Amino acid sequence: MSEKQLLKVEHVTMRFGGLVAVDDVSFDAGDRAITAVIGPNGAGKTTLFNCLTGFYKPTVGRLLLTTADGGEHLLERMDGYRIPQVARVARTFQNIRLFPRMSVLENLLIAQHNKLMRASGFTVLGLFGLPIYRHAESKAVDLARYWLERIGLVDRADDDAGTLPYGDQRRLEIARAMCTEPCLLCLDEPAAGLNPRETDELNQLLVFIRDHEKIGLLLIEHDMAVVMKISDHVIVLDHGAKISDGTPDAVKNDPAVIRAYLGAEEDEELPPEVASDLVSIAPGAIGGTH
Amino acid sequence: MQNEKIRSFPEMVKDAVIVGAVSAALALPLVGFKTVDRTTQIELEFRFGEMFYAVAVIAIGRLLLSLTAAGKARAVLFITAPLSILGLLEYAFELVPMEWPELAGLTWLAATIIAIRAWVFTRRDKAADDAVARATAGLPVAAVVTLFSRFGKFLGPAAAAFAILMPFLPFADQRMVDIGILILTYIMLGWGLNVVVGLAGLLDLGYVAFYAVGAYAYALLSLEVGLNFWEALPLAGACAATFGILLGFPVLRLRGDYLAIVTLGFGEMIRLVLLNGPDFGLLANGAKGIGDIPRPSFFGMEFTAAPKPGAVAFSDYFGLDFSPIQRVIYLYYIILLLAFITNWFTLRIRKLPIGRAWEALREDEIACRALGINPRNTKLTAFAIGAMFAGFAGSFFATRQGFISPESFNFMESAVILAIVVLGGMGSQVGVVLAAIVLIGGPEWFRDLAAFRMLAFGGLMVAVMVWRPQGLLAHREPTIKLARSPRETPVAVSVREKAT
Numbered sequence: 001m002s003e004k005q006l007l008k009v010e011h012v013t014m015r016f017g018g019l020v021a022v023d024d025v026s027f028d029a030g031d032r033a034i035t036a037v038i039g040p041n042g043a044g045k046t047t048l049f050n051c052l053t054g055f056y057k058p059t060v061g062r063l064l065l066t067t068a069d070g071g072e073h074l075l076e077r078m079d080g081y082r083i084p085q086v087a088r089v090a091r092t093f094q095n096i097r098l099f100p101r102m103s104v105l106e107n108l109l110i111a112q113h114n115k116l117m118r119a120s121g122f123t124v125l126g127l128f129g130l131p132i133y134r135h136a137e138s139k140a141v142d143l144a145r146y147w148l149e150r151i152g153l154v155d156r157a158d159d160d161a162g163t164l165p166y167g168d169q170r171r172l173e174i175a176r177a178m179c180t181e182p183c184l185l186c187l188d189e190p191a192a193g194l195n196p197r198e199t200d201e202l203n204q205l206l207v208f209i210r211d212h213e214k215i216g217l218l219l220i221e222h223d224m225a226v227v228m229k230i231s232d233h234v235i236v237l238d239h240g241a242k243i244s245d246g247t248p249d250a251v252k253n254d255p256a257v258i259r260a261y262l263g264a265e266e267d268e269e270l271p272p273e274v275a276s277d278l279v280s281i282a283p284g285a286i287g288g289t290h
Numbered sequence: 291m292q293n294e295k296i297r298s299f300p301e302m303v304k305d306a307v308i309v310g311a312v313s314a315a316l317a318l319p320l321v322g323f324k325t326v327d328r329t330t331q332i333e334l335e336f337r338f339g340e341m342f343y344a345v346a347v348i349a350i351g352r353l354l355l356s357l358t359a360a361g362k363a364r365a366v367l368f369i370t371a372p373l374s375i376l377g378l379l380e381y382a383f384e385l386v387p388m389e390w391p392e393l394a395g396l397t398w399l400a401a402t403i404i405a406i407r408a409w410v411f412t413r414r415d416k417a418a419d420d421a422v423a424r425a426t427a428g429l430p431v432a433a434v435v436t437l438f439s440r441f442g443k444f445l446g447p448a449a450a451a452f453a454i455l456m457p458f459l460p461f462a463d464q465r466m467v468d469i470g471i472l473i474l475t476y477i478m479l480g481w482g483l484n485v486v487v488g489l490a491g492l493l494d495l496g497y498v499a500f501y502a503v504g505a506y507a508y509a510l511l512s513l514e515v516g517l518n519f520w521e522a523l524p525l526a527g528a529c530a531a532t533f534g535i536l537l538g539f540p541v542l543r544l545r546g547d548y549l550a551i552v553t554l555g556f557g558e559m560i561r562l563v564l565l566n567g568p569d570f571g572l573l574a575n576g577a578k579g580i581g582d583i584p585r586p587s588f589f590g591m592e593f594t595a596a597p598k599p600g601a602v603a604f605s606d607y608f609g610l611d612f613s614p615i616q617r618v619i620y621l622y623y624i625i626l627l628l629a630f631i632t633n634w635f636t637l638r639i640r641k642l643p644i645g646r647a648w649e650a651l652r653e654d655e656i657a658c659r660a661l662g663i664n665p666r667n668t669k670l671t672a673f674a675i676g677a678m679f680a681g682f683a684g685s686f687f688a689t690r691q692g693f694i695s696p697e698s699f700n701f702m703e704s705a706v707i708l709a710i711v712v713l714g715g716m717g718s719q720v721g722v723v724l725a726a727i728v729l730i731g732g733p734e735w736f737r738d739l740a741a742f743r744m745l746a747f748g749g750l751m752v753a754v755m756v757w758r759p760q761g762l763l764a765h766r767e768p769t770i771k772l773a774r775s776p777r778e779t780p781v782a783v784s785v786r787e788k789a790t
Contacts, residue, residue, distance in 0.1 A: 053660060085662030093660070099653035102646075103768035109643075110650045111661045116643040127638055137770075145772065157772035180661055 005066065006031040006184055006216040007052075012061030012076075014047050014240075021047040022058070023240035029184070029233070031068065034210055034217045036227045036248075039237035040260060045220045046094060048237070049188055052218075053091045054080035065089065067183050068214075085114050090182035092173045094189045094220075100162025104153060104172060107161050108144035109137075111179035116140055147175035151205065167198040171205060178209065184216045185209065191223040199223060203230050228252070236260065302356040310349030317341050343393050351400045355407060363411035370408060373401035399745070445720055453626055457619045464615045469734045471622050471690065475683055476730045478629040480710040480722035481636055482679030487708065488717035489636075489645060490672035491652025493550040496537070496557025497707055500530040500677035502564065502699035504684025506573065509580045509694055514571050519586035523685050530681025531674040533560075538673035542666055545655070557704055564696040579695025583688050585617065586624060593617035621690050628686060632679050633719060639675070641769045648672050649717075706730075713754055715761025724762050 007029040014022040022044040029035040037045050051058040052075060063075035065087050073087035083089050099107050109116070119136030120127075148154045151171040156164060161172060170190060177185055190206070191199050207230055210217055221227050227234060227248065234251040236244040238260035244251050251257055297305070322341045326333050358366045377398030453474070457467050479501065486494045507526035511517045517525070541552050567576025585593065591604040593616055604616060639645045647668045650658050655665055688694050710729055714721030728750065754762065 055656075055659075081659045081662055081664050083662075084660060085664075091660050093657070097654050097657035097660070099650050099657065101653060101766065102649055103771075105770060105772050106646055106649075106768055109770065110646050110658075110663070113643050113647050113650075113661065113663050117647075120642050120644075122644075127635070127642065133642075141770070141772065148772075154772070158768055176661070 004031045005029070006033075007218070008062075008064040008066075009048075009052070010062040010064070012048065012051055012058045012063065014044070014051055014056060015059045020240050022051065022237075024060075025237065025240070025242045027235050027242060027245055029216055029218050031183075031216045032210055032214050033232040034206060034219065034230055035233045035235065036231035037218065037220050037235045037237060038222070038227055038251075042239075043237040043260075044240040045237055046188060047240075049091065049186055049218075049220060051076070053089060053186060054078060054083040065184065084180055084182070088181065088183045089186060090177035090180045090184070091186040092170075092177050092188055092190060094192065096166075096169045096173050098161040098169055098173055098176070101160055103158050104148070104161050104164070105141070105144055105157045107172065107176050108147060108179045109140055111176045112140045112143065112181075143179055143181075147178055150208070151175050167194050167201075170194060170198075171202070174205060174209075178213065182215060184218060187217065187219040187221075189220055189222060191221055191226045194223075196225075199225055202226065206230055297356065297360065302353055302360070305356060306349045306353040309352040310345050313348040314341070314345045317344055340393060344396060347393075347397055347400050351404055354404050358404070358408045358411050363408045367405060367408040367412060370401040370405035374398060374405045377401065399749075403749075449720070449723060450630070457622055464618055467615065467618050467622050469731060471618070471625055472734065473726050473730050474622070474625040474629050475687060475690075476707065476710060477723055477726045478625065478632050478683045478686075479680060479707045480714065480726055481629070481632045481719065482676050482683065483707050483711050484717060484719070484722060485636055485639075485648070485679070486672050486676035487711050489640065489652065490648040490669065491545075492669065492672060493546065494553045494673075494676070495550045495701075495704055495708065496553035496555070496560075497676070497680055498699045498701070498703040499537070499557040499560035500533060500680035501684040501687065501703065502560050502696070503530045503533045503677075504681030505688040505694045505699070506564065506580070506684075507681065508685035508688045509583050510571055510573070512584045512689075513580070513582070519584070519685070519689050523682060526685040527678045527681040530684065531678040534673040534675075534677025535670050537677075538670040542669055554701070554704075557699075557701060561696050561699050564699070577696060579693055579697075581693045583692050583694065585692065586620070586689050588620060593620060621686075625686055625690075628682055632682075635675075635679075637719065644668065644671060646769060709751070713751070713761055715758075715763040715765075717766060718761065718763040721761055721763035 005028045009028070010026050012022055012025050013020065025044075025048060027035075037048065039045050047056065050056045051061075052063060054075065058076050061076065065073045065075055067073070067088065073083075075083055075087060075089065078087065084091075099110065102110070116133075116136055120133045145154065145157075148157055151168075151174070153164070153168060153172060153175075156168070161169065164172060170193075174185075174187065174190065177187075187206075191202055194202060203226060206217060206219070206226075209215065219226075219231070231248055234244075234246065234248050235242060236251055236254070236257050243256045243260055244254040246254070318341065321344055322336065322338055324335045324337050326335050354366045354370065357363075377394070380394070380398075453470075456462055456470055462470075479497070483494065483497050486492050486497070504526045507529040508519075508522050511522040511525055512519070515522075537553065537556050541549055544552055564573065565577050567574045572580050587593075588604050591602050591607055593604050593614075603612065604610075604620075610616070640649075647658065647663050648671075650661075650663065651665060651668055651672075658665055658668070687698070691698075706729060710722055710725040713729065714723070714725035732750075
């Protein structure tokens with residue numbers, strides 16, 4: 001990869017008692033690039049994400065984030081909430097975590113909490129409605145409106161987030177993460193449960209974020225239509241260890257990946273979902289039928 | 291519509307007999323025997339007559355309920371409604387002297403509940419016939435609440451105006467103003483707890499601890515240090531807020547039931563410490579409590595007929611005849627002012643980032659952390675601010691009563707304040723007012739109901755749980771709305787809304 005490295009993951013290991021969920025994984029994620037982490041269920045993808053975003057502390061290893069302005073942050077040493085606040089790493093969740101009983105706009109404003117908190121003089125100035133705070137709030141609303149227009153939800157801005165259709169909730173969660181103005185956006189299965197049209201819209205949104213917001217994206221995904229189409233760099237995990245790393249095409253044809261997805265012995269009777277995955281990952285794997 | 295199967299009449303009778311048998315088994319030890327304290331020993335008396343009567347009421351009631359569900363609601367209504375009305379008339383005018391007043395009450399209660407149920411069913415059947423009515427069909431409670439939320443905009447100012455004028459309205463005697471003070475105290479406590487429970491979603495069962503801290507802080511500051519009410523008030527609030535933070539630290543990682551238990555324990559701890567009387571000035575009084583707490587003065591003027599030498603009495607200065615109600619009215623306005631401040635503060639803070647962060651924390655703490663919100667500080671501010679208002683209310687309580695003891699701050703108080711918040715609808719300001727009037731004013735006004743007072747209270751709570759599980763006013767308005775840009779005309783928006 002020719003781009004500047006944004007995130008360096010070095011020898012990260014996460015143990016839960018005797019279970020090794022992530023085993024000595026190292027990789028780089030580029031700035032202004034989409035890096036996908038794939039792997040069979042239970043491969044440790046989400047655990048890796050949780051280490052990265054401060055929900056777990058890795059047992060071993062280093063997570064170095066180098067921002068565009070040259071700031072360096074060791075994520076494994078930071079408190080969970082400081083990672084988005086200081087290192088500007090935002091994330092979404094596999095099971096959507098919006099604030100369901102708050103409006104869409106409120107969801108986007110909460111994402112700008114720290115900025116607004118400072119502007120409101122830690123509540124004291126805001127309590128008396130000083131213009132500094134009002135100005136900051138209207139700018140925050142402008143940012144929220146920008147992202148609402150991006151995801152086509154301006155009309156629903158005042159509705160409760162929990163009342164949105166599933167696909168809209170997914171996109172709102174991404175918009176909310178973007179409102180924190182991150183330099184790295186981590187997406188945990190953003191296409192889960194989306195129909196093909198919504199998946200297409202998601203792809204466009206992610207490519208837009210990479211090209212116009214000029215930030216790095218890291219995504220966990222099962223949907224190969226997303227991974228193969230938009231990612232610049234793919235990392236494959238299996239049983240907690242990295243087994244492959246490279247461009248989508250290189251990974252597709254890596255025998256280790258095919259083995260991980262299909263098992264060591266190539267059986268002719270594959271479950272249909274595995275077979276369809278396989279066709280998109282490795283066209284040559286099933287007797288050259290593709 | 292009903293999910294219960296419609297059963298045949300013999301089946302219903304069988305069901306009623308079974309229910310009667312079960313209740314007989316339960317009633318035998320509870321109702322059937324009565325211990326009577328004779329001079330020499332305790333003797334057992336039998337009350338089988340009453341017991342059989344009660345069991346019969348239950349069995350017949352069960353049968354009527356089954357009939358209601360089976361579509362005979364109107365017939366059931368014809369039987370029970372007159373009974374219920376008769377009971378009310380009987381209560382009001384005491385037509386016939388009765389041998390077993392409790393059982394008459396029981397019959398009346400059963401008839402009333404069944405009548406309400408039957409009435410609901412007849413409404414439901416009607417609604418099923420009428421497709422247009424179906425949209426608006428519902429329960430009277432719901433209709434009243436819709437009305438409230440529709441006129442909610444005017445409700446607040448109207449209530450505030452009423453509260454300001456109340457002491458001078460013709461019906462306001464000293465007792466009324468006293469009840470008003472009591473209700474306003476609980477409204478203020480409700481609003482304060484609303485910050486913690488309603489907004490931040492931290493279930494606090496020990497809220498009364500901060501009320502106690504405020505009351506004792508005021509008592510000590512006025513008696514030991516010699517500060518007057520207005521000087522001591524902010525300090526007492528700050529003291530309670532400090533205790534809020536002290537409690538907050540250890541419970542940061544807890545939520546839900548676990549948090550409730552720890553806060554419950556904290557509330558009891560404060561009470562027990564006060565009861566045991568630590569060796570700290572007047573606190574050593576322990577269970578005896580602290581008396582002679584100074585009353586608030588009006589710019590240095592006391593509300594008394596015989597002022598101390600050198601001091602001026604309020605009534606003398608304004609050339610009025612001394613009357614104890616002047617002090618009561620003054621207290622009323624103090625608590626009204628404090629309540630208004632609480633209301634203004636909470637309404638305002640809800641629209642600030644910290645208020646939104648509290649609500650976000652209630653909705654999803656993990657998402658909050660992923661957005662860079664510091665959950666520790668956010669929770670601690672909620673605890674501190676909630677506790678501060680309890681501290682203010684506690685100071686007021688101390689100055690109003692003139693005497694405080696640990697017994698005023700037992701768990702029951704916490705439960706009542708929490709009930710006000712939950713009944714009113716979490717996070718709703720007007721809801722808290724309504725709930726405080728119902729829960730505090732109700733029992734005060736209906737003291738004449740004697741033993742049935744608490745029964746009515748319980749019945750009310752059950753009714754709210756059935757019909758308004760989210761509280762009386764559970765509607766939540768967003769704290770900010772998106773101002774539509776010019777090209778988004780209102781027409782276009784409404785057309786699109788219709789299309790979706």
